[in-house]
Amino acid sequence: MTSASSTRPLADVYASSLSLLTDLYQLTMAYGYWKQGLQDREAVFHLYFRRPPFEGGYAVCAGLAYVADWLETLHFTEDDLAYLGSLRGSKGAVLFEPGFLEYLRQLKFTCDVDAIAEGTVVFANEPLIRVKGPLLQAQLLETALLTLVNFQTLIATKAARIREAAGPSDQILEFGLRRAQGIDGGLSASRAAYLGGADGTSNVLAGQKFGIPVRGTHAHSWVMSFEDEEAAFAAYADAFPDDSVFLVDTYDTLEGVRHAIAVARRMREQGHELAGIRLDSGDLAYLSREARALLNEAGFPNTRIVASNDLDENLITSLKLQGAQIDTWGIGTKLVTAYDQPALGGVYKLAALRKADDSDWEFTIKLSEQLAKTSIPGILQVRRFVSEKGQPRADMLYNTAAPLPDKLEIIDPQDITRRRAVRANSDYRELLEPIFRAGQRVCELPTLEEIRQYAQREVHSLDPSIRRFLNPHTYPVGLEASLHHFRTDLILEKRPLRPA
Numbered sequence: 001m002t003s004a005s006s007t008r009p010l011a012d013v014y015a016s017s018l019s020l021l022t023d024l025y026q027l028t029m030a031y032g033y034w035k036q037g038l039q040d041r042e043a044v045f046h047l048y049f050r051r052p053p054f055e056g057g058y059a060v061c062a063g064l065a066y067v068a069d070w071l072e073t074l075h076f077t078e079d080d081l082a083y084l085g086s087l088r089g090s091k092g093a094v095l096f097e098p099g100f101l102e103y104l105r106q107l108k109f110t111c112d113v114d115a116i117a118e119g120t121v122v123f124a125n126e127p128l129i130r131v132k133g134p135l136l137q138a139q140l141l142e143t144a145l146l147t148l149v150n151f152q153t154l155i156a157t158k159a160a161r162i163r164e165a166a167g168p169s170d171q172i173l174e175f176g177l178r179r180a181q182g183i184d185g186g187l188s189a190s191r192a193a194y195l196g197g198a199d200g201t202s203n204v205l206a207g208q209k210f211g212i213p214v215r216g217t218h219a220h221s222w223v224m225s226f227e228d229e230e231a232a233f234a235a236y237a238d239a240f241p242d243d244s245v246f247l248v249d250t251y252d253t254l255e256g257v258r259h260a261i262a263v264a265r266r267m268r269e270q271g272h273e274l275a276g277i278r279l280d281s282g283d284l285a286y287l288s289r290e291a292r293a294l295l296n297e298a299g300f301p302n303t304r305i306v307a308s309n310d311l312d313e314n315l316i317t318s319l320k321l322q323g324a325q326i327d328t329w330g331i332g333t334k335l336v337t338a339y340d341q342p343a344l345g346g347v348y349k350l351a352a353l354r355k356a357d358d359s360d361w362e363f364t365i366k367l368s369e370q371l372a373k374t375s376i377p378g379i380l381q382v383r384r385f386v387s388e389k390g391q392p393r394a395d396m397l398y399n400t401a402a403p404l405p406d407k408l409e410i411i412d413p414q415d416i417t418r419r420r421a422v423r424a425n426s427d428y429r430e431l432l433e434p435i436f437r438a439g440q441r442v443c444e445l446p447t448l449e450e451i452r453q454y455a456q457r458e459v460h461s462l463d464p465s466i467r468r469f470l471n472p473h474t475y476p477v478g479l480e481a482s483l484h485h486f487r488t489d490l491i492l493e494k495r496p497l498r499p500a
């Protein structure tokens with residue numbers, strides 16, 4: 001497996017069963033449901049986040065390819081079952097009885113799963129994934145789905161912000177593996193960074209597994225391994241005459257640029273062009289302007305200037321304002337660790353249960369002292385209304401299990417005074433699409449390259465006021481009015497009237 005078209009990213013990387021990639025409580029609840037005979041009661045869960053990351057106005061949805069792969073390969077191997085059978089509670093009693101292990105051995109995934117396509121811009125409270133199926137199974141998925149979606153969505157969003165700052169024509173190279181949070185923190189970050197807007201990665205395993213273009217320069221140690229800097233550059237050019245980017249700041253940056261130019265002249269005599277130089281310390285605005293002037297004067301206007309050193313979208317914005325002459329951004333730590341917000345707080349909440357007599361749905365709600373944390377009941381769909389030019393205007397969450405009124409009104413769940421009437425005949429698209437039906441994959445997922453291009457179109461379709469970093473405009477996401485009223489009634493029903 002070597003290409004970006006892989007639809008088995010998890011199995012390709014880890015090879016074995018990942019069914020135990022979960023919190024213990026999913027399995028203890030599963031056991032409890034099984035003991036109570038509740039395992040097959042039909043349930044609906046939604047996966048969503050409550051606030052876009054980085055105090056931004058949007059997120060770029062990512063991780064679905066991993067989710068689909070995880071679900072498709074979900075089964076308990078003999079090793080998994082032996083391990084579960086060995087688990088003991090605090091008093092030494094066996095946690096899971098043999099009958100339950102046998103149940104897990106026979107378990108076949110039979111849920112319906114709908115999801116928003118990777119690369120789509122998404123907002124708070126919107127289900128990115130909806131799972132409908134037997135309670136035991138649907139519950140069992142929670143942790144894996146969250147870990148797979150939260151991280152990649154976070155990193156794809158960070159990459160989209162970095163792309164926003166760098167502009168459409170600069171190159172963005174992801175250099176994060178050395179500072180990433182472990183192996184998968186590096187590998188899935190490289191995937192998500194590319195999906196969100198990076199052009200390449202230094203992570204060779206990510207190149208092999210996902211087909212991401214691999215790129216790089218050289219380290220200071222290369223320069224330090226030679227008698228002098230010019231000799232080091234010449235030796236590198238000898239190895240890679242058409243792909244040399246010299247790191248010029250080991251001793252003195254502008255002297256380094258002069259040494260690079262001297263070697264570039266000799267390369268040109270041999271019919272080769274110096275691809276670029278890299279700045280990795282000092283005042284990147286000043287040094288890049290000086291370097292550009294030196295390169296241009298020497299006849300190397302096409303030699304690229306790469307910058308690295310703790311960069312992120314804010315520094316890139318600042319450097320551009322300072323007139324920096326940088327056309328390639330090498331970004332590591334702050335991209336792959338999502339430095340300023342290291343986790344997306346996506347959650348997975350039960351929203352509907354089939355009534356005990358199997359007749360109809362009973363909608364469920366999790367209350368909270370904070371309205372923002374109170375869940376949304378229903379079997380939800382997200383309808384995105386778009387302008388004639390395809391620009392998103394507002395998103396409406398509605399309950400597919402209830403009839404939609406003719407006149408649609410959207411109410412902000414945080415502020416019921418913020419309402420919008422939907423114009424008749426507005427164009428829209430439904431964001432949640434079928435991925436599994438009765439446990440079977442019913443769609444082909446796009447390649448990583450296709451997702452990346454789609455993500456760029458998605459981000460660009462947003463108004464700049466939503467894309468900006470500082471105090472972005474809040475994109476309107478609301479509940480369809482009858483869902484809002486139903487939810488309010490349910491909150492009132494569940495919340496006891498306290499004595500004053």
Ligand SMILES: Nc1ncnc2c1ncn2[C@@H]1O[C@H](COP(=O)(O)OP(=O)(O)OP(=O)(O)O)[C@@H](O)[C@H]1O
Binds near residue numbers: 283284308310319
């Ligand atoms: N013109 C600039 N405006 C704002 N920040 C800058 C500018 N130039 C560089 N920076 C940032 O300032 C921070 C400090 O850079 P500087 O090179 O002084 O220190 P350093 O990281 O300790 O260097 P070294 O890599 O040599 O240890 C880095 O995050 C760098 O990206």
Ligand SMILES: O=P(O)(O)OC[C@H]1O[C@H](OP(=O)(O)OP(=O)(O)O)[C@H](O)[C@@H]1O
Binds near residue numbers: 178309310311331
């Ligand atoms: O700064 P980041 O965005 O994480 O980008 C990756 C960094 O990794 C490399 O150096 P490293 O940090 O290992 O050493 P250095 O600081 O001495 O250059 C490279 O030179 C970059 O500076």
Ligand SMILES: O=C(O)c1cccnc1
Binds near residue numbers: 216217219308
């Ligand atoms: O190729 C590079 O220049 C590179 C790779 C990883 C980290 N920093 C820089």
